[in-house]
Amino acid sequence: MTYETIIGLEVHAQLLTASKIFCSCSTKFGASPNGNSCPVCLALPGVLPVLNKKVVEYAIRAGLATGCTIAKKSVFARKNYFYPDLPKGYQISQYELPICIGGKIDIAVNGEKKTIGLTRIHLEEDAGKLLHEHPTTRSKGASWVDLNRAGVPLIEIVSEPDLRSAEEAVAYLKTLRAILIYLEICDGNMEEGSLRCDANVSIRPVGEKKFGTRVEIKNMNSFRHIENAIHHEVRRQEEVLKEGGRVIQETRLWDSEKEITISMRSKEEANDYRYFPDPDLLPLLIDDSWINAVHQNLPELPEAKKARFMSQHQLSEIDAETLTSSKSLADYYEACVKIYGDAKKISNWILTELLRELNNSGEPIEQCKVKPDGLSGLLQLIDQGKISGKMAKAVFLDMVKTGESAKDLVAKQGLSQVSDASTLEPIIDKIIIANPNEAERYRQGNEKLIAFFVGQVMKETQGKGNPALVNEILKRKLKP
Amino acid sequence: MELHHQTLHEVHEKLKKKELSSVELTQAVFKQIGKTEKKIKAFITLTEEMALEQAKKADAVIQKGGNFPPLTGIPLALKDIFLLKGTRTTCGSKILSNFVAPYTATSVENLLRDHAVIVGKLNMDEFAMGSSNETSAFGPCYNPWDLKRIPGGSSGGSASSVAAGHCFGSTGTDTGGSIRLPAAFCSLVGIKPTYGRVSRYGVIAFASSLDQVGPLAKDVTDAAILLKSLAGHDPKDSTSLNLPVPDYQKSLGRKIEGMTIGIPKEYFVSGLEPEIEKAVRDAIEVYKKLGAKIREVSLPNTDAAVPTYYILAPAEASSNLARYDGVRYGFRHPEATDLLSLYKKSRTEGFGPEVKRRIMLGTYVLSAGYYDAYYLKAQKVRTLIRNDFTAAFKECDLLLTPVAPSAAWKVGEKTDDPLKMYLSDIFTINVNLAGLPGMSLPCGFTKEGLPIGLQLIGNHFKEETMLQAAFAYEQATDWHTRRPKL
Structure with missing residues (x-):
């Protein structure tokens, strides 16, 4: 039975x-x-x-x-x-x-x-x-x-x-x-x-x-x-x-x-x-x-908040639902949006990087050492071209561990991105000269080889070269 | 008249005229206590040292001149159910025999605010359960009018001490007649105010929906002064009403001509001793002469009062007394070995037989399967009783009845028959069930020289009307001027 x-x-x-x-x-x-x-x-x-x-x-x-x-x-x-x-x-x-x-x-x-x-x-x-x-x-x-x-x-x-x-x-x-x-x-x-x-x-x-x-x-x-x-x-x-x-x-x-x-x-x-x-x-x-008085002062409940995130921030239903699953997470997200502005970018970071770290540590978000201003600061460094997205992920892990600001960590570790053409150009010139075959093949139309050159520059600059700028200089210098 | 037999308002005049200091007055009271306390056993604890300190402070207030409250420097005593910080508060029970109050009852704070002097804590029936003061764990208290007799209860010490001149007024509590009965038996004025008039905070609970604090005094003026001080809203008591307290003394002396006084016919029935009935009927005649309209009324559910009360009061008591478990304070049995034996032994030895009887009664009527038949039904009857009064007060201003069917009985006479004892409250219990103000005042003596009490019952919060009529009667008679010889 x-x-x-x-x-x-x-x-x-x-x-x-x-x-x-x-x-x-x-x-x-x-x-x-x-x-x-x-x-x-x-x-x-x-x-x-x-x-x-x-x-x-x-x-x-x-x-x-x-x-x-x-x-x-x-x-x-x-x-x-x-x-x-x-x-x-x-x-x-x-x-x-x-x-x-x-x-x-x-x-x-x-x-x-x-x-x-x-x-x-x-x-x-x-x-x-x-x-x-x-x-x-x-x-x-x-x-x-x-x-x-x-x-x-x-x-x-x-x-x-x-x-x-x-x-x-x-x-x-x-x-x-x-x-x-x-x-x-x-x-x-x-x-x-x-x-x-x-x-x-x-x-x-x-x-x-x-x-x-x-x-x-x-x-x-x-x-x-x-x-x-x-x-x-x-x-x-x-x-x-x-x-x-x-x-x-x-x-x-x-x-x-x-x-x-x-x-x-x-x-x-x-x-x-x-x-x-x-x-x-x-x-x-x-x-x-x-x-009635209590009703009027009732805080926003999960369902209402979810709907608002979807309409106001153009989030997907699943993202909005995850962000509103706990009040502290939703509050965290909203605090970030307030400081940083770009809801879509910040939600992506929270839903991937931040939640993964919280899941790993089992800590509630309240105890996370990276506060909304910290995360916003990190994202601002990317936007300013100071660090790459990839570098940011590494910096974020250090922030979770130490609670230090992205700015301090970047400065301390000398991670600041090289966005100065006059520094990059001599390095790029050297690499093109050292790899004549690849340069030739690129010029003949094998444009995929640009990735090879970018990789070499990054290796030389220990990953600090501003990828966009490196690309631009390479393309200019390799022009047939 | 000897100093200790004078009224509160008389000694107040003496203090005012500086013919006497509060310290001298307090010393005189303790001298009298030294002489006659052993005959009446009115006190459980005397607080002489504290009283003299308070008297000194009161004298300083008086010395400053200007107006001071009429209680300033007046020696009073408290029923041992009132908490007074730093003093032992036993409630007449072994289970609290070692309990020292860490805070003070609001009503007592009010007396202290008015610079009263507290001479001690008074004997009472254990947890206010009794009508004769014989259930006290500290032994019986005796009636100053006849030392072989009980003073009435449960506020026995409160009545006995005032009648004997061991204080100029006292506090009592009244759950089913515990102020009015002893006041009647000792030829005093006793007031049970409207439920909610005086704060219950700091007064050990017996039956919360019925308990009310009130004064016992030598005459109506004294009672009015004391009530004014005790009464008032207290945010610490959710059942205390937020109404201004009138100056009760001002209502004294107003003419009662045209006032309608109802005589409930159900209160003049077999069981009422002829001598008592005659004294009360004589009082009615006095009121007629004073110009009051007398009207017979009916309170048809009067018979149900005692059975209703003996369901509701024990039900509440069984719960109120659960906190005396030997865990945090009070008596803890030294031979307890585990939790259950701690409870059983401490409560078995800590409570006396009458208290245990009522705890069992109350536990029974609240039990699953019996609640509807007893507790719920009693609550409904309580509403009927209240409705009786509401109807009566549509056609009259006051009700007049005897306080008790008999005068004070001999020590031991009713202790083996709880039912007989319970019936002594037959005329007072209804007033508590309806939450009304009621008072007792002297209206004569039996052939044996025992005091007889007259009960006036007012409508809710109409203490002034009650006091006005009581004062008019007092002015027309001289019962209140008599004092017992000890």
Whole structure:
């Protein structure tokens, strides 16, 4: 029997606000343990939450960018459970009435387009972190609580069970990530946990209408993990069914080292979260004027940017799509265009030389040592005839390594192109005299031999001769 | 009258005329505490050193001359549910017995802004759960009018201390009657303001949608002065309303002629002790003489109040009290070996039986499968109860009822019967469910000499109307001038 895979994703995205969702503590990553904490996020007796307005604005942005309906009224609810990283003993989240409802995200897998539905987006607070000591250290395996992350704002984006493969799931997540980054509401860093994803996976015989029993997979912190975990889980469920067993509803953890999922808790063991509306917070009311204001200030999204690059810069669809695949790349490109001017030339350099180097190093563009002014400077040297295109490629590699400007590198390495006819002419004369046979054959009509002479001049000038000028002088001197 | 039995506004006049300094006043209060505190056990913590420092500062303010707030230099005390930076704040519980507040409640900041002197933290039912002050982990508190009896709860120490002259006013919190009941039992004026009138920030939460801060005082004027100081919008409390605070003292003395006072018939039923009913009926007669129109009204859902309250309040409490887990502060059981035993042992030993009963009740009504039948239904009934009041206030300015069906009972009398205890709040709980302002004021004594309280209930944010009527009654009677003999 062949099975169809059904996947729905729950994505948690940390919002890039300066302060936490219910207090004024900083959200900066990397502070000393509990350095970003106050009575409110430590859940001392008597404290009360006050909603951060920016958080709401960011959630509205996410909702508008994904075609959601923004709820005029949404309600914060308490999700009750005990754990030391949850100082209040409950997480403030949204349950029955979330801030965004519906929506969709368009994805493409192998060129095939598909629309994935969104169930909802809701607001909630993040929990803290626990650090467990190794049992042999001084305090017999104590656990430490760091509440810097407690109260950092999150949106949870819940998809419909519209995804049909691990590849679609990854494409969905990549698209969603790009949107969040474009919106400037999340940095999308999966390693640091700014973007986290849980997958609900089930399978059913092809043609069957009813969904199979779903399993929730947690603990996947890269695209590769997600892909592998879903592949593994689908295989596991197929084996269970083929052996006549039944998939049980449970939560499983992805073990990226062993590349398997491990059962964490069954449905019976699941917490009863006892959700109820948080009496410390009033219902969140959002009027049209607020939604309109956010809408007007919405940053340009990938699709719109792509269309603009095509019309404004006359780029091909494929080039525009690649350049807008991440906001930082698009920003880089636009910064170059602003300095340099020639969109076509700069896009070619970015799409070939720059992207190849980034792929090789695996570095994000933000960390690339060649900044837009650097790349523009390099291209300007070509235009001024200071270096050849070929030389520029070599200089570029050095720029990537050292971060120095093209001008400095060219000067340092004495690479500056020889564009002075009075320097080139004696060299060319010498070469023509030294190669009388070739000169004769050229004069008799074998014009291909011009390349031979250019090669000789370049050899003599260590590649520094201005190719156009060398050509011109050669042709003049070899004229019959 | 002895100094410690005088009212807040009387000693304010003395301070103003410089007949007395705040330091002298504070010393006199501590002298009285030294004499009679052991009889009533009103305090959990005394803060003499800090109080004398505050008194010195207040004297400096007074010396400077000019106008100063009426609370300047006045010794007050706080229910031990209010956080005051640097002082222990226990909430009457073992689980917070070692907790020193690192910040100060907004309402207390307001008192300090007005140069009040804080003499200590007052005894209370554990986490404000109780009507007799007997659930306190620090032992019961006694009624100055009869030391064999309870002072009422949960703000028992707040009432007992003021009645005994151990301070000139106190703060309390009222979730289902916790200010009004002890005020009635100790012959004091106690106000539960409109929900949202006073900030809850820095006040340990019991049931967030019902909790409200208010004063306990010797007369209406004192209560008005204290309320003015406590009240006001607080950006740290999302449920605090951004409305200007009126000068409540100004509403005192206005005639009440033509005011319509509603008498809800559901409050005069079997279970109400005849002596209490008579005192309240007499008060109605006083109001008639003062020119008020008396009108019988109906609040048909009154019966549902106690069951509704005992679903909603424990539900919120079960969640509010989850933070006391022994991880970050408060009592941590020394024998805990792992996470689960840390939770279980710390909470089992840290909380008393009444608190645990309510946590279990609340956890139950919020559980999957029971939420709709209990919590959701109770919320709907709460709306009905609120609608009853809305309808009543269409035809009257105020409602008048007894505070409690009986006067103060003997220590231990109801401790084995939680239901009986819960029923003592039958006339006060509705006011919290509807978020309305309510107050208790003295309206007589039983044959045994126990105080009886009259409840006035106002419409939302109509504290002024309530105080105006309370003051008119007070002027026409002398119940408020009596003091217990200790």
